Amino acid sequence: MIVVKIGGGAGVNTDTICADIASRVTQGEQIVVVHGTSDAVNTLSERVGLPPRTLQSPQGHVSRYTDPDTLEVYTMAAAGQVNKTLVAKLQSLGVNAVGLSGVDGKLMVAKRKDAVRAIDPDTGRQRVVRDDYTGRVEQINAPLLELLIGAGYVPVIAPLAIGMECERLNVDGDRAAAQVAGALQADTLIILTNVPGLLAKFPDDSSLIKHIDGKDIERAIEIAGGRMKKKVLAAQEALELKVNRIVLADSRKSAPISAALAGEGTEITP
């Protein structure tokens, strides 16, 4: 069993990823897909006149400011456009994909912070934001996934979770994928992105770190910048959930999953 996270950023080539999934599923491999949605949310936000806004925590973490209006846009892009486009593409390649979000059957339950401390970009002061609908996945309905997998379906999961009060929540797709891999006791979690893996000296591709041992993961988190930091944090979360291997790999090559399994990218093991 492999969990594949398909990045939601611009430049991720879903055609080659889907073709690779199809060829592996045809050979009998069990695959579960979790996808991102950032580029689609940004595009739809602009189209409806709600330009994307971010929240910066006092620790420097940056995340999407998901107020109620943005949550609607997020839901439409994640569970509508990206999810159904991927499912239709996989179906056209003979993969019996079923798209789900975390809201469905409480597939992914997340915890929302009802008050978030953020730095105001204008004044530099801290303020408390109370209408951000972002959460962290804490629980996976593994029996629902197993029910579908057992009947021959390939689940394709959108990064939209359900909160403790049944509110919809924006969740990080990489961490959601880690939780899914952990809940299914997957052998491998492959996180596909649009860089070759973790680079010691970003953006120098020749500085790719080929392997990280679990005991060195804190150091890797320090090295990682930007979006890559969340991916290494997701890898750490997957290790804690007893996933045997995580690969941070490049989506831009042909057969990217097979390449990742063959040793390209950054491999992280316990």
Next chain:
Amino acid sequence: MIVVKIGGGAGVNTDTICADIASRVTQGEQIVVVHGTSDAVNTLSERVGLPPRTLQSPQGHVSRYTDPDTLEVYTMAAAGQVNKTLVAKLQSLGVNAVGLSGVDGKLMVAKRKDAVRAIDPDTGRQRVVRDDYTGRVEQINAPLLELLIGAGYVPVIAPLAIGMECERLNVDGDRAAAQVAGALQADTLIILTNVPGLLAKFPDDSSLIKHIDGKDIERAIEIAGGRMKKKVLAAQEALELKVNRIVLADSRKSAPISAALAGEGTEITP
């Protein structure tokens, strides 16, 4: 087993419908939900600067012109916003809802007309439209629904189907509900809308037709105007698929499903 179609028009009160579903599911009734999406698609279309357009057939039927750009909007509104909002609302009421579209697991396979004859509103002349992604549901993946129902889930289905070439298709929600009811051999199909039922003299509520016998359905189709005509056509389709009872009922009252089952609205039987 009851199939409930929740209208997608403005003015349909989903709060009371969901509360009624919750109380009936809690008492052990099996319910499958199919929903519409027209108001949400119109709203999103306006927001993104693609005002809704229609196609009028030479026979006078009017339908949404779903070109590729509109199909994206349709997908986001139907499978994203409306579907996940309903699922989260049902979950908050203790119903273990799972949202699906017809794309997922090929739940609803439809046939697209690749060339549609339409009347040009400006010239009154016929023209042939080749980029309309609208279809008619022809096949339901009943085993997928039965798998979920058997495990205690309540399927909530968006009116987005998959075509013969795995393209996404806009499909009529009422007819989709008829096909679902037929495939599941449901006892009753309830089509909830924002009028009391079929009115002999629209908009005179006191002219409600309480009962239609299968042999009189053609006459009822003639009487019905506007959106109601499609609902009566859907009822006819359900009768042909051996559904025992179809009720065209008002969603605007409290406990609208229970009211429909108790004899309010227009009942149609073989």
